[in-house]
Amino acid sequence: MNEGVLHTLVAFGILVVLLTIAAGLIWLERRLLALWQDRYGPNRVGPFGLFQVMADMIKIFFKEDWIPGFADKKVFVIAPAMLVITILMSFAIVPFTPEIMVVDLNIGILFFLAMSSLGAYSVVLGGWSSNNKYSLLGAIRGAAQMISYEVFMGMSLMGVVIMAGSLNMTDIVIAQKKMWFIIPQFIGFVIFFIGGVAEAHRLPFDIVEAESELIAGYHSEYSGLKFGLFFVGEYLGITLISALITTLFFGGWLGFGFLPPVFWFLLKTFAFIMVFILLRAALPRPRYDQLMSLGWKILLPLSLLNLLVTGAIVLYFQ
Amino acid sequence: MTAIASILNDKFQDSILSIQETKDEFPTLWVNPGRIVDVLGFLKNEVARPFKMLYDLTAIDEQARNHRQGQPDSGFTVVYQLLSFERNSFIRLKVPLTSEKPTLPSITSIWPAANWYEREVYDMFGIKFQGHPHLKRILMPQTWEGHPLQKCHPARATEMGPFQLPESKQEIEQQALQFKPEEWGLDNTLEEDDLMFLNLGPQHPGTHGVLRFVLQLDGEDIVKIIPDIGFHHRGAEKMGERQTWHSYIPYTDRVEYLGGVMNNFPYVMAVEKLAGITVPDRAKVIRIMMSELFRISSHLVWYGTFAQDLGMMTPVFLMFNDREKVLDIVAAVTGGRMHPNWFRIGGVAQDLPTGWKKLIQQFIDYFPKRLKEYDRYVMKNGIFKARTVGIGVYSTEEAIEWGITGPGLRATGFDWDFRKKQPYSGYEQFEFDVPTAQNGDCYDRSKVRIEEMRQSLRIIQQCLDNMPEGEFKSDHPLTTPPRKKHTMHDIETLINHFVHVSWGPVMPAGEAFCSVEATKGNNGYYLVSDGNTNSYRTRIRTPSFPHIQFVPEISTGYTIADLMAILGSVDYVLSDIDR
Numbered sequence: 015m016n017e018g019v020l021h022t023l024v025a026f027g028i029l030v031v032l033l034t035i036a037a038g039l040i041w042l043e044r045r046l047l048a049l050w051q052d053r054y055g056p057n058r059v060g061p062f063g064l065f066q067v068m069a070d071m072i073k074i075f076f077k078e079d080w081i082p083g084f085a086d087k088k089v090f091v092i093a094p095a096m097l098v099i100t101i102l103m104s105f106a107i108v109p110f111t112p113e114i115m116v117v118d119l120n121i122g123i124l125f126f127l128a129m130s131s132l133g134a135y136s137v138v139l140g141g142w143s144s145n146n147k148y149s150l151l152g153a154i155r156g157a158a159q160m161i162s163y164e165v166f167m168g169m170s171l172m173g174v175v176i177m178a179g180s181l182n183m184t185d186i187v188i189a190q191k192k193m194w195f196i197i198p199q200f201i202g203f204v205i206f207f208i209g210g211v212a213e214a215h216r217l218p219f220d221i222v223e224a225e226s227e228l229i230a231g232y233h234s235e236y237s238g239l240k241f242g243l244f245f246v247g248e249y250l251g252i253t254l255i256s257a258l259i260t261t262l263f264f265g266g267w268l269g270f271g272f273l274p275p276v277f278w279f280l281l282k283t284f285a286f287i288m289v290f291i292l293l294r295a296a297l298p299r300p301r302y303d304q305l306m307s308l309g310w311k312i313l314l315p316l317s318l319l320n321l322l323v324t325g326a327i328v329l330y331f332q
Numbered sequence: 333m334t335a336i337a338s339i340l341n342d343k344f345q346d347s348i349l350s351i352q353e354t355k356d357e358f359p360t361l362w363v364n365p366g367r368i369v370d371v372l373g374f375l376k377n378e379v380a381r382p383f384k385m386l387y388d389l390t391a392i393d394e395q396a397r398n399h400r401q402g403q404p405d406s407g408f409t410v411v412y413q414l415l416s417f418e419r420n421s422f423i424r425l426k427v428p429l430t431s432e433k434p435t436l437p438s439i440t441s442i443w444p445a446a447n448w449y450e451r452e453v454y455d456m457f458g459i460k461f462q463g464h465p466h467l468k469r470i471l472m473p474q475t476w477e478g479h480p481l482q483k484c485h486p487a488r489a490t491e492m493g494p495f496q497l498p499e500s501k502q503e504i505e506q507q508a509l510q511f512k513p514e515e516w517g518l519d520n521t522l523e524e525d526d527l528m529f530l531n532l533g534p535q536h537p538g539t540h541g542v543l544r545f546v547l548q549l550d551g552e553d554i555v556k557i558i559p560d561i562g563f564h565h566r567g568a569e570k571m572g573e574r575q576t577w578h579s580y581i582p583y584t585d586r587v588e589y590l591g592g593v594m595n596n597f598p599y600v601m602a603v604e605k606l607a608g609i610t611v612p613d614r615a616k617v618i619r620i621m622m623s624e625l626f627r628i629s630s631h632l633v634w635y636g637t638f639a640q641d642l643g644m645m646t647p648v649f650l651m652f653n654d655r656e657k658v659l660d661i662v663a664a665v666t667g668g669r670m671h672p673n674w675f676r677i678g679g680v681a682q683d684l685p686t687g688w689k690k691l692i693q694q695f696i697d698y699f700p701k702r703l704k705e706y707d708r709y710v711m712k713n714g715i716f717k718a719r720t721v722g723i724g725v726y727s728t729e730e731a732i733e734w735g736i737t738g739p740g741l742r743a744t745g746f747d748w749d750f751r752k753k754q755p756y757s758g759y760e761q762f763e764f765d766v767p768t769a770q771n772g773d774c775y776d777r778s779k780v781r782i783e784e785m786r787q788s789l790r791i792i793q794q795c796l797d798n799m800p801e802g803e804f805k806s807d808h809p810l811t812t813p814p815r816k817k818h819t820m821h822d823i824e825t826l827i828n829h830f831v832h833v834s835w836g837p838v839m840p841a842g843e844a845f846c847s848v849e850a851t852k853g854n855n856g857y858y859l860v861s862d863g864n865t866n867s868y869r870t871r872i873r874t875p876s877f878p879h880i881q882f883v884p885e886i887s888t889g890y891t892i893a894d895l896m897a898i899l900g901s902v903d904y905v906l907s908d909i910d911r
Contacts, residue, residue, distance in 0.1 A: 051649035147530050151552065151892070217643060218715060226538040226641045227893050298715045299643025301893045302552065 025116045036249040037067045043291045050295045077238035086143035093140035094243035100133040101250045108257050109184045111267045111275040122183035127168045134160035141232030152231025155302050156222035162309045167209030169317040173202040173324040174262050187266035196263040201320045203263045205313050210255035218297040256286035334359045349404045355605045355844040360424040362404050368427050369437050383414035384732045388873040389449035391457045396483040397862050399841035404428045408459055420753055438464040445734045448881045456481035466517055471562040475508045480570055487574045516546055516558050534563045538896040541906030552891045557884045564906035572870025576836030577603055578812035585671035588908040590630040591851045594623045596675035602846035602857045603677050606839045607810040613800040615679035616758045621795035624788040629658040630851035631781050638900035639710050642719050647710055661691050677812045679805030696793055720774035724886045724898035735878035738853030739780040744772035750849040764790050774901035810837045836865040852903055872911050876904035
């Protein structure tokens with residue numbers, strides 16, 4: 015088999031696996047939340063309710079594809095697709111193992127940051143084109159939140175970049191052979207994690223949706239398949255952030271040798287996915303302005319400090 | 333003559349038309365319509381130990397009433413009920429209105445809280461208030477014809493003819509629903525100021541029911557906020573005039589639908605005052621025990637949904653599970669859950685079932701641990717604190733000015749609990765504390781409610797340990813349903829029983845008011861009997877009505893997210909606002 019075909023197969027395989035994981039996460043989250051909330055969750059369709067997602071998918075596929083008359087139609091359709099596309103594109107740079115990855119870009123991290131910036135458009139355009147005040151408020155919140163959180167999310171990663179001496183994801187993983195970056199870059203990790211939660215707009219940072227305030231925020235007007243895209247996009251986002259945390263701070267595929275690398279990678283990723291779900295079960299939602307001041311007044315200076323200290327230490331030991 | 337009556341008599345000699353005797357023994361004075369503003373102003377601002385709270389304002393359509401001995405001639409009577417905290421007493425002022433188109437000066441200049449009450453009286457009776465800033469219908473649709481609580485207004489669907497909606501009428505109805513900022517007292521200067529109107533509700537996850545707010549926003553900051561109520565209006569007061577005294581009890585359950593039997597409480601006590609029934613001790617303690625169980629259940633719903641308003645997902649499920657445990661007890665005792673319809677005039681429906689003690693003891697042993705756990709989940713959570721501390725603050729004075737009672741008042745540092753101050757049904761024999769807090773913000777209101785649950789447990793434990801033996805229902809002939817043992821003696825007793833069961837008892841003419849410290853504040857029933865099988869006028873004074881009127885005062889300047897926190901912390905139910 016020639017290399018091109020193999021590569022295409024790997025990329026396609028990753029896509030299928032990712033979409034399955036995202037769909038499976040919906041089930042996993044509902045079951046886990048139910049466990050923590052003293053109730054059952056979906057347990058009727060298939061064993062342990064595993065086929066619930068399939069049933070939901072079938073329902074969503076057969077729903078009327080409806081666009082509100084007052085919406086800006088083209089943008090309204092593009093917005094949800096954009097979310098899923100940008101997140102899936104970001105996965106291209108994630109090294110699941112040395113062999114399984116789509117492209118080994120030497121600007122890996124930059125590519126991820128670029129894609130996540132593009133992803134912000136999805137929320138903004140979705141909310142704007144819905145032509146609904148609640149959606150608009152959600153979009154405004156989303157724009158402010160995602161733009162500002164991206165600033166120090168990128169900043170927090172620079173420590174890792176300095177230590178690895180590369181923006182390339184594979185190099186970063188290999189640089190962690192002696193020690194995972196979680197130890198020297200603990201502050202960077204915390205900031206990236208918080209930024210990641212905000213990026214995936216999950217509770218406690220789901221102020222763009224804020225069910226009890228803005229009903230559903232930017233996707234109030236969406237239904238059927240287009241809503242489904244936003245929904246799956248959210249879980250893809252969780253998976254992406256978890257995969258990146260694994261890669262950047264927890265040594266990616268590196269493990270203790272007796273199991274295949276991909277297993278270690280998935281194990282670590284799922285651990286973080288669980289943390290995401292646990293966060294949702296445990297925390298209330300801060301107010302929009304509190305979120306912003308946390309970002310600009312605490313996290314940004316911290317990430318700058320982290321960058322400064324890391325740089326100084328690395329220079330000193332050279 | 334009571335002290336306050338003689339003070340008023342001296343001060344406003346000609347204006348005090350007469351003094352009425354009522355079964356609740358409140359000083360009840362008839363005042364000349366022209367002087368009512370002066371009299372109320374005097375009572376609020378000048379008299380020693382003043383009446384600071386406008387507790388209720390309502391009206392009575394007197395035109396079909398037979399028993400009015402000693403009362404001045406009146407077509408419509410407007411009734412003001414004031415509360416003095418320093419005197420720990422109520423006073424009732426009545427104003428007779430005789431003209432075809434009754435009007436009265438508005439008292440909104442004295443109490444801003446009179447605003448909604450006067451609108452309600454206008455809506456229900458057609459009485460106009462001069463000088464009112466915004467006299468518009470409040471509960472009924474703007475297109476409604478007639479004023480429902482007038483005696484000439486039909487009460488049953490069969491009296492009204494079939495409902496029809498021809499196109500012309502539909503057009504009018506839809507026109508009436510158009511949003512015109514001026515009609516809401518909002519100025520339409522959006523363009524210049526970059527402001528936005530936002531319609532929040534009546535269908536909105538944050539309002540806990542069909543409550544609507546119109547917001548004028550600057551970004552997300554609330555510049556102006558106007559509540560719109562009436563979507564949950566079911567005419568509970570009008571129904572009181574057509575149901576028998578007994579068959580109205582189930583309707584009271586539904587006035588504040590989380591409080592269950594707590595709603596029966598003031599109603600049956602008011603009827604008992606009218607009838608002169610003394611309730612046996614066992615029934616009194618059963619009533620207290622069931623009410624306190626419902627206080628816990630209601631507070632649990634509040635606790636969970638409040639946390640949910642702030643984005644917490646888990647507590648609501650855990651708390652509803654615990655609430656289910658309370659409702660299981662309620663079901664075991666009464667057979668019902670949320671609306672057990674359990675109190676009767678003169679007692680309760682049945683005796684407690686076998687094994688009730690064990691059932692309740694289990695809950696008392698189980699629940700404090702959970703409360704402690706919830707403190708850890710919710711009250712000690714940093715984000716929760718950031719969302720609630722210093723939000724929606726008001727002082728004791730403001731609270732009194734606007735008619736706030738219950739936990740909302742106690743959170744400002746004022747330990748006013750009707751169970752302690754005006755004990756009813758034997759509350760004076762129980763040991764419990766009145767929890768208070770100092771700051772009057774969302775967090776403190778929460779603190780008070782959570783502590784109240786612990787105190788309710790204490791009360792229930794005391795009920796458990798000291799449940800008196802004896803009858804669960806009074807022996808009085810007006811008790812409902814009448815006791816079977818009185819029948820089967822002769823034809824007379826049998827006929828009496830039959831008439832009581834089929835038509836219902838006839839309560840002696842008179843007026844009585846009774847209120848309780850309900851879950852959300854002070855809930856009172858003002859009943860007027862005209863010597864009939866049903867009430868002549870049933871006035872339900874609910875706590876949520878003034879509380880929601882107060883919301884704009886405490887939420888202007890905050891953001892939408894804060895509004896949700898404030899609404900959650902106020903703890904209302906829509907049925908309690910609209911009745």
